[in-house]
């Protein structure tokens with residue numbers, strides 16, 4: 001189960017309690033499980049353990065100041081909040097818990113907390129009387145109502161000599177609870193087929209036509225679907241990415257290879273779990289055209305040829321073909337455009353009879369093809385118009401999880 005933390009980004013907030021020393025071990029254990037860790041410390045936390053220790057253990061500069069121009073130039077507070085897959089405050093002092101409840105944003109930790117849309121958790125640690133105080137107990141009820149995960153606290157002998165509830169959970173217990181945060185059952189029982197990456201269309205034995213797709217969005221979606229309990233088949237064009245855990249990967253090169261593999265995988269999915277439980281997600285940037293003929297030998301540069309002509313023919317439309325099946329899965333398309341993004345996406349949604357379309361503006365340098373971040377708008381048919389969800393810029397992993405939730409919503413509104 002700890003494998004769920006592989007490559008997850010954990011933003012760890014450390015506050016000023018006697019248990020702060022335990023977060024050194026916690027960071028090690030999180031990293032052992034494959035997570036990346038960035039640390040924010042409150043001023044009080046730095047009185048208990050040094051940023052240098054946590055920097056050495058996390059492998060990243062520790063963040064301490066909100067109003068520091070140098071820090072903002074490196075990884076600013078909003079970037080840090082967006083970076084996180086999980087924001088965990090451990091140990092969480094009574095004081096910080098109170099500030100989180102109030103929505104106070106008077107230091108880096110609390111400001112990032114407000115700015116962070118990821119999963120959140122607190123691991124309280126304090127004297128048993130502080131824990132039992134009605135103010136703290138009310139604050140915990142408030143956090144719970146906001147769907148903040150509460151880890152612990154444990155009970156036993158405390159540093160101050162008291163006995164009771166308020167001990168920080170052991171680091172390994174906290175790591176297991178972090179891993180649990182990434183479990184989801186939104187797609188349990190579904191079979192999802194995802195196409196990802198570019199295709200390559202051969203010109204001759206050494207050359208091809210292709211595009212800039214990195215495959216990152218499709219791979220992030222494959223991972224998020226598997227995390228949400230789906231069986232996942234990933235049909236990948238030529239990309240340089242590791243296969244996510246629990247995902248069956250089929251590598252292809254050309255658009256026609258990709259079509260054959262997608263058709264077969266969708267047929268298998270429908271046979272295994274039925275059309276209503278099957279999903280096809282077309283993230284691949286499939287070449288629209290391919291050379292009409294592939295030269296058998298390398299095309300040589302002729303002395304007299306200042307120009308040569310390449311005749312292209314249309315490739316099959318994979319997503320439209322699958323959406324046109326009688327026994328069709330739920331179909332989600334992607335549109336990467338450089339202008340009139342929303343108009344093209346809505347046209348594609350209707351023309352290809354898709355159930356959902358996610359579109360992004362690849363002319364923006366900060367998101368899209370090679371980037372680790374993305375921002376998307378998703379449309380789906382709704383009555384005579386379209387439904388719409390805007391997903392703000394975030395890591396492709398975070399966007400993928402939001403897309404999985406939208407997919408799960410469409411599946412359940414379709415009654416599947």
Ligand SMILES: Cc1cc2nc3c(=O)[nH]c(=O)nc-3n(C[C@H](O)[C@H](O)[C@H](O)COP(=O)(O)O)c2cc1C
Nearest residue numbers: 015016017018042044045093094095096125126127
């Ligand atoms: C020796 C010592 C140990 C403390 N331990 C805790 C603790 O375990 N839990 C807690 O909530 N506060 C504890 N405090 C009080 C906090 O340090 C204090 O409330 C501080 O303002 C917390 O700031 P922060 O939440 O911004 O980190 C302790 C204070 C001292 C002097």
